[in-house]
Amino acid sequence: MSTRLTIKEILAKTTAHFKKYELQTPRLDAEVLLADLLGMERIELYVNFDRPLETEEVDQYRKRVIQRSKRIPVAYIIGYxxxxxxxxxxxxxxxxxxxxxxxxxxxxxxxxxxxxxxxxxxxxxxxxxxxxxxxxxxxxxxxxxxxxxxxxxxxxxxxxxxxxxxxxxxxxxxxxxxxxxxxxxxxxxxxxxxxxxxxxxxxxxxxxxxxxxxxxxxxxxxxxxxxxxxxxxxxxxxxxxxxxxxxxxxxxxxxxxxxxxxxxxxxxxxxxxxxxxxxxxxxxxxxxxxxxxxx
Ligand SMILES: C[S@@+](CC[C@H](N)C(=O)[O-])C[C@H]1O[C@@H](n2cnc3c(N)ncnc32)[C@H](O)[C@@H]1O
Structure with a gap:
């Protein structure tokens, strides 16, 4: 059985994590960082909620989450x-x-x-x-x-x-x-x-x-x-x-x-x-x- 995290699961985890860091828009930030990484529009995350993420994608996302937790603005992380x-x-x-x-x-x-x-x-x-x-x-x-x-x-x-x-x-x-x-x-x-x-x-x-x-x-x-x-x-x-x-x-x-x-x-x-x-x-x-x- 696959234990890979789905889009839905990783967004929920990240939102909870960002809340702990007192970010003002935790869910939005989690979505924007993931949508950009996967080359999707935010709405597509919802359509693909059950898609399991590749290990490489999770690793890259984790790096972004760490940056954001250090209060680096989302725009600087995604570059636009x-x-x-x-x-x-x-x-x-x-x-x-x-x-x-x-x-x-x-x-x-x-x-x-x-x-x-x-x-x-x-x-x-x-x-x-x-x-x-x-x-x-x-x-x-x-x-x-x-x-x-x-x-x-x-x-x-x-x-x-x-x-x-x-x-x-x-x-x-x-x-x-x-x-x-x-x-x-x-x-x-x-x-x-x-x-x-x-x-x-x-x-x-x-x-x-x-x-x-x-x-x-x-x-x-x-x-x-x-x-x-x-x-x-x-x-x-x-x-x-x-x-x-x-x-x-x-x-x-x-x-x-x-x-x-x-x-x-x-x-x-x-x-x-x-x-x-x-x-x-x-x-x-x-x-x-x-x-x-x-x-
Ligand atoms: C508030 S930002 C505005 C940037 C952009 N116009 C915008 O609205 O997003 C102010 C800009 O003024 C520049 N700046 C600061 N001191 C300046 C100076 N003495 N002469 C010219 N530009 C200066 C900064 O480098 C910065 O790019």
Whole structure:
């Protein structure tokens, strides 16, 4: 009689194990790790509940379970994260793109469609895995938007830019996007007053907040998260320099952290930006701010 574990059994065991380690989504994590290993969709695990696993599969799965128990994020273990229905390669050199950042992309898409200029310059600062700029380029490409759009994306991390370029290539938009390395607006010298849309999801975690983060989040690059004592360091720097890069009537779009809307709005108004608009996410949390450069 076979004593090999079935899919159903190994999922039950792993879920119980992850619960002991106080993971927030034990069953989901167990399923995602197994489905990826077996090259299946999660739903297929259920259809194949009674399938016995090969010894080799169990060994490989066990390695993944050990990694997850050490609080390595699922996305780093399987090597990718879905964002805007696209798969992005990730490793521990880049932030794992978050679902809430889709609001930045969706709002940017609406704004781009409403801009009347025929040719546009879109710039993303702090691109990380490239999820934002690549999703934008891909979606606008598919919508066959009649505008001519140039994209520039920057990051201070060269290893992040390598991943972003790989992702751009994977999604067929590498030749549309210029990737530049450097500190915030510094690589954009040639773009003075040219950006019609300047986007960023910068680091925004305050020093005190850092201590309270889940262990998984602390596995992500500190460079992608930490933003000084009050978490506003990057907003201050971006907003004070953005004016020189943004074209007349151009827009600045920023993702913001919990409770930062008022402070960022004030920074924008103090710098003379107009039409400051705060956009909530589905949980009605202010998540994105757009503002126009005054002419
Ligand atoms: C919150 S992550 C955003 C990544 C990606 N855009 C996303 O939304 O998933 C912030 C990014 O800012 C980059 N970064 C940190 N300091 C920077 C700086 N001074 N200049 C440019 N990029 C910086 C980090 O390397 C990281 O990739």
């Amino acid at each position: 994260q879905e964002f805007m229905s696209l798969e992005f390669k990730v490793n521990d050199q880049v932030l794992i793109p978050r679902p809430e950042t889709e609001h930045l992309v969706e709002t940017a898409l609406e704004k781009i469609e409403s801009l009347t200029k025929e040719s546009l310059q879109v710039v993303e600062l702090c691109t990380g895995s490239g999820a934002v700029v690549i999703s934008l380029a891909k979606q606008l490409g598919e919508l066959a938007v009649t505008k001519e759009i140039d994209y520039v994306a920057t990051d201070i991390s060269k290893s992040a830019l390598e991943i972003a370029q790989e992702n751009a290539s994977k999604h067929g938009v590498l030749e549309w996007i210029e990737f530049l390395s450097g500190d915030l607006l510094v690589p954009l010298e040639d773009l003075a007053n040219k950006a019609d849309l300047l986007l960023a999801n910068p680091p925004y975690i305050a020093t005190e907040e850092w201590e309270q983060l889940q262990p998984e989040v602390k596995r992500e690059p500190e460079l992608a998260l930490k933003a000084g004592e009050d978490g506003l360091e990057f907003y201050r720097r971006i907003i004070s320099g953005a004016e020189s890069v943004i074209a007349e009537q151009g827009l600045l779009g920023l993702e913001i952290g919990l409770g930062q809307a008022e402070a960022v709005q004030k920074l924008l108004l103090d710098k003379g930006f107009i039409e400051v608009e705060v956009i909530d996410d589905y949980a009605e949390i202010p998540r994105v701010i757009f503002a126009k450069k005054s002419s």
